[in-house]
Each structure stands twice: as structure tokens, then as C-alpha cells.
Amino acid sequence: xxxxxxxxxxxxxxxxxxxxxxxxxxxxxxxxxxxxxxxxxxxxxxxxxxxxxxxxxxxxxxxxxxxxxxxxxxxxxxxxxxxxxxxxxxxxxxxxxxxxxxxxxxxxxxxxxxxxxxxxxxxxxxxxxxxxxxxxxxxxxxxxxxxxxxxxxxxxxxxxxxxxxxxxxxxxxxxxxxxxxxxxxxxxxxxxxxxxxxxxxxxxxxxxxxxxxxxxxxxxxxxxxxxxxxxxxxxxxxxxxxxxxxxxxxxxxxxxxxxxxxxxxxxxxxxxxxxxxxxxxxxxxxxx
Ligand code: ATR
Numbered sequence: 001x002x003x004x005x006x007x008x009x010x011x012x013x014x015x016x017x018x019x020x021x022x023x024x025x026x027x028x029x030x031x032x033x034x035x036x037x038x039x040x041x042x043x044x045x046x047x048x049x050x051x052x053x054x055x056x057x058x059x060x061x062x063x064x065x066x067x068x069x070x071x072x073x074x075x076x077x078x079x080x081x082x083x084x085x086x087x088x089x090x091x092x093x094x095x096x097x098x099x100x101x102x103x104x105x106x107x108x109x110x111x112x113x114x115x116x117x118x119x120x121x122x123x124x125x126x127x128x129x130x131x132x133x134x135x136x137x138x139x140x141x142x143x144x145x146x147x148x149x150x151x152x153x154x155x156x157x158x159x160x161x162x163x164x165x166x167x168x169x170x171x172x173x174x175x176x177x178x179x180x181x182x183x184x185x186x187x188x189x190x191x192x193x194x195x196x197x198x199x200x201x202x203x204x205x206x207x208x209x210x211x212x213x214x215x216x217x218x219x220x221x222x223x224x225x226x227x228x229x230x231x232x233x234x235x236x237x238x239x240x241x242x243x244x245x246x247x248x249x250x251x252x253x254x255x256x257x258x259x260x261x262x263x264x265x266x267x268x269x270x271x272x273x274x275x276x277x278x279x280x281x282x283x284x285x286x287x288x
Contacts (some may be wrong), residue, residue: 005031005042012041013063014268017056017078018071021045026069028285029261029278036274041066048074057081060100067099067268069261070107075138082107091174092145094138097264108267111139112146114260115230118251124198124226126152132192134184134215135202136163139230141170143202148175155192157184159203189220198226206237208287214238223247232257233286258282 016026022045030043046068048056053074060068070078075094079085082098086108089095095107119126126147133144136158147154148171156179158164164181171179182188184203193199193216205215211234221227227243232253240250261282262273 005035006038006040007042008040010040012066012268013044014041014067015044015046015065016069016071017046017048017053017074018069019047019049019073021047021071023287024071025257025282025285026261028281029258030265032281033265033274033278034269036277037269037271039269039271041269050074050077053077054081057098057105060098061103061105065100067097067264069264070096070098072138079107081105088112088145088149091149092142094142096142096260097267099267108263109142110260110263110267111142111256113263114258115143115228115256116146116150117259117263118255119198119226119228122249122251124249126150126198129153129197130155130195131198131200132157132189132196133200133202134158134205136160136167137202140202141167143200143230144171144179145174147200148177148179152198155180155182155196157182157188157192159184184215186217189216193220193225196225198228201227201229201231201237201239204231206239207231208233211238214242216242218242218246221246221248225249226251229253230256232282235283235286254279254282 034041082105084106089107089109097108097110099106131152132155134157156164161183168179168181201215206213221243225248227248228251229237229239230253231237243250258279262275265273
């Protein structure tokens with residue numbers, strides 16, 4: 001691999017808009033990928049506070065920034081500031097990737113497609129599968145929308161059940177698909193996991209520094225179940241370790257992180273992203 005990024009008079013600038021952004025692994029992931037392919041691109045972080053999003057997006061046009069990823073707290077607020085939206089981003093009402101094509105800003109949601117990639121890559125098609133999603137926050141929203149679009153039968157479980165019910169209603173309005181919504185507790189998990197094909201954890205349970213926790217009792221994990229934990233720190237969560245020990249198929253959140261970044265990379269550069277390299281760099285850049 002080349003040791004340095006190329007910075008010239010024509011360097012195209014990409015970055016991350018959010019707050020805070022200082023601990024992001026994206027600069028390591030993207031700049032390594034640009035180096036690997038010899039592309040005259042650079043990726044930087046833009047710490048943008050809540051009240052500054054409008055000027056930041058206008059500045060993106062003025063400064064001819066090629067593309068940005070958008071993260072907390074701007075994924076929803078950025079939507080009305082863009083010129084065009086992908087159909088899925090429009091439905092979800094949240095954007096995490098923007099491309100600037102000669103002043104036309106197009107938004108998409110690569111969190112959703114980035115979640116799907118690692119499943120399809122393993123030959124797992126959600127069509128007609130029974131999928132249990134734990135959590136009802138922003139991540140659950142992107143995950144549930146792409147699963148509903150792909151024809152999965154969804155059960156949403158959340159600690160505050162009213163948030164799961166609300167998300168189920170939003171999905172019904174968008175796709176006319178019935179979605180079950182229940183409180184996240186052991187007895188409901190027990191009832192729904194016996195019939196499930198895929199379990200997705202979108203809650204923060206098990207995330208460092210609470211990496212001794214798991215959102216699912218180990219006794220409910222079994223062979224034949226696909227367990228997808230979108231937590232990426234630690235890379236192997238307690239849930240994934242116990243699922244693997246129980247003979248389940250496991251997918252970790254780092255794969256989703258790399259996929260969503262790879263899809264943004266491909267939009268901005270028109271080149272295939274070096275996914276394995278991006279994964280290695282993300283692991284190296286994980287907060288210690
Ligand atoms: P994100 O955008 O990452 O999804 P979020 O909107 O803050 O973040 O959502 C966090 C999710 O983790 C929520 O579903 C939250 O459950 P509540 O809606 O009931 O708060 C879930 N969560 C966080 N800590 C949890 C815990 N200790 N037990 C169960 N669920 C938890």
C-alpha cells in the first residue's frame with residue numbers, strides 16, 4: 001500500500017459532518033482506501049454543531065466538497081436541505097451520505113444498504129424470513145426499513161414498547177406491511193425467537209464499556225439462527241460470542257460499518273471499495 005495520500009491542486013474533499021466527530025474511525029478507513037487505489041481524494045471530519053447545519057451544507061456547495069457522511073445529530077435535519085433523495089432515504093426520512101454532483105446535492109441512506117450487504121454477501125436473503133429486531137432508535141429505523149422493503153416479516157422489541165409500536169406504524173404506512181411490536185423482555189424474546197430466522201440487535205446493550213452485557217439470554221441462542229449485532233465496539237460482543245458457541249451464524253457491526261462506508265466511497269469515486277482493507281483500518285482505529 002502507498003504510505004501517503006496525494007494532496008494536489010485537484011484533490012477532492014470528502015468528510016464527516018456531525019457532533020462530536022473526533023473519535024470517528026471513518027478518516028482512517030476512507031484515507032487508506034483512497035491511498036490503496038491511488039485516488040486524489042482526502043477525507044476529513046467537520047465538527048458541525050446543531051445550529052450550523054444549514055451553513056455547513058451551503059458551504060459544501062460553495063467549497064465544492066465532493067461528498068459527506070452525516071452522523072448524529074444531523075441525519076434527519078439534513079433531509080430538507082438537499083436537492084434530491086434516494087427513494088429509500090425519502091421513506092426513512094434520514095440521510096447518512098451526500099454526494100455533490102456539480103452543485104446538486106443528493107442524499108442516500110447507506111446505513112440501510114450497508115446493513116443488508118453483509119447478509120446478502122453470506123447468501124442470506126431476508127425475503128419471507130422472520131426477523132426479530134431489538135431496539136427502536138435511529139439505527140433500528142434504517143435496519144427495519146430495508147428489511148421491510150426486502151420482504152422480511154418483522155417483529156420489533158423495545159424496552160420502551162411505545163417506541164416499537166410507533167416504528168411499526170411508520171413501517172406499515174411506508175410499505176403496507178404488518179409489523180409486530182412488543183416490549184423487550186425475556187418472556188417475549190423466548191416466545192418470538194423459537195420461530196425466528198434472524199435476530200438483529202440495534203440496542204447499545206453490550207457496547208464498550210458495558211461489554212459484559214448481552215441483550216439476549218444465551219440459552220435462547222441456537223443453530224439455524226442468524227445473529228446480527230450492529231454494535232462494533234467490541235468487534236466480538238458477548239452476544240456474538242455466545243451465539244457462535246450455540247452454533248448460530250454470526251455477523252458483527254463492523255461489517256455494517258465497513259459496508260456503509262464502502263457504498264459512500266463508491267458513490268463519490270465511482271470505484272469499487274477495498275472492503276477488507278477498510279475493515280482492517282477500522283479495527284486499528286477502534287477507540288482503545
Ligand atoms: P441509535 O440511533 O443508535 O439507535 P438511540 O435512538 O439512542 O440510538 O436508541 C438506542 C436503543 O437502545 C433504544 O432502542 C433503547 O431502548 P429505549 O427506546 O427503550 O430507550 C435501547 N437501549 C439502550 N440501553 C438499553 C438497555 N439497557 N436495555 C434495553 N434497551 C436499551
